[in-house]
Amino acid sequence: MFLYVMNHLVGYDAWTTDELRGYGSPKTGGQSTLCHAHPEIECPAIEITTGPLGQGIANAVGLAIASKNMAANFNKTDIQMIKSRVYCMTGDGCLMEGVALEAISLAGSLNLDNLVVMYDNNQVTCDGPLHWINTEDINTKMRSSGWKVINVDDGTYDVQTIVAALRLAHNSYEKPVFINIRTIIGVGTCVAGSAKAHHGGFDTESIMHNKSLGGLPHTSTHAVPPKTLKFF
Numbered sequence: 205m206f207l208y209v210m211n212h213l214v215g216y217d218a219w220t221t222d223e224l225r226g227y228g229s230p231k232t233g234g235q236s237t238l239c240h241a242h243p244e245i246e247c248p249a250i251e252i253t254t255g256p257l258g259q260g261i262a263n264a265v266g267l268a269i270a271s272k273n274m275a276a277n278f279n280k281t282d283i284q285m286i287k288s289r290v291y292c293m294t295g296d297g298c299l300m301e302g303v304a305l306e307a308i309s310l311a312g313s314l315n316l317d318n319l320v321v322m323y324d325n326n327q328v329t330c331d332g333p334l335h336w337i338n339t340e341d342i343n344t345k346m347r348s349s350g351w352k353v354i355n356v357d358d359g360t361y362d363v364q365t366i367v368a369a370l371r372l373a374h375n376s377y378e379k380p381v382f383i384n385i386r387t388i389i390g391v392g393t394c395v396a397g398s399a400k401a402h403h404g405g406f407d408t409e410s411i412m413h414n415k416s417l418g419g420l421p422h423t424s425t426h427a428v429p430p431k432t433l434k435f436f
C-alpha cells in the first residue's frame with residue numbers, strides 16, 4: 205500500500221485514487237486493479253515483482269551490487285556520477301527467510317556500504333508472536349555477518365530518532381547498515397500489538413480514531429490533505 209500511495213503522490217498517471225480504492229481486490233469476478241496485494245512488474249512504476257518474504261532484501265542487495273559496479277565503471281577521480289544508496293524496508297518475516305539470509309551474508313562479505321536495511325521490529329507475524337518460532341538475537345547475527353547495527357528503541361512515537369538513525373547510516377562507510385526499529389503493529393487500533401493487526405480490515409472505531417490522530421476528518425477516505433499534496 206505504501207508503494208502504491210507513493211506512486212499516486214509522485215504523480216504517475218496510472219495511479220489514480222480509484223486504483224487505490226481497489227487495493228487488495230481479487231483479480232477474479234471482473235475486478236481489475238493495479239493495486240494487487242503483492243506488487244507486480246506488469247503495472248506502471250512497479251520495478252520488481254515481490255510478495256515472497258525475503259525477496260525484497262535479495263533484490264536490494266542485487267541493486268547495491270549493480271550500483272557499485274556502475275560506479276566502478278563510470279566514476280572518475282574528479283567526477284562521482286554514481287553515488288547512490290539503496291534503502292530496504294523489512295519485517296520479522298523477511299528476516300526468517302533463507303533467500304534473505306544468503307543475500308545478507310553476501311552483502312556483509314562484499315562490504316556493501318551503499319545498502320541500508322530498516323527492520324520494522326514489531327515482534328508479530330501473521331500467525332502470532334514471533335517468539336513462538338524465532339528467539340534468535342538478530343543484532344548479533346547481523347554483526348557477525350559483517351553489518352553495522354543501529355538501534356531505535358521506540359520507532360512508534362519517536363520519529364526523530366529514526367531520522368537521526370538514517371542520517372547516521374547515510375554517513376557510514378565500509379559496512380552495510382541494519383537499523384533495528386522497535387515498533388507496535390496496528391498502533392492506535394484495538395488490535396494493536398497482535399497478529400490480528402497484520403491483515404484483514406480494522407473496525408470502524410479504530411479507523412476513525414486513526415484518522416483523527418493523522419489530523420483528518422473521521423469520515424474522510426482516500427483523501428490527501430492539501431499540505432501533503434503541495435509537498436509532493
Ligand SMILES: Cc1ncc(C[n+]2csc(CCOP(=O)(O)OP(=O)(O)O)c2C)c(N)n1
Nearest residue numbers: 255256257295296297298326328329330402
Ligand atoms: C516466502 C513466504 N512465505 C510465507 C508468506 C506468507 N506471509 C505473508 S506475511 C507473513 C508474515 C509476515 O510477518 P511480518 O514480516 O512480521 O509482517 P507484519 O506482521 O509486521 O506485518 C507471511 C508468513 C509469504 N508472503 N512469503
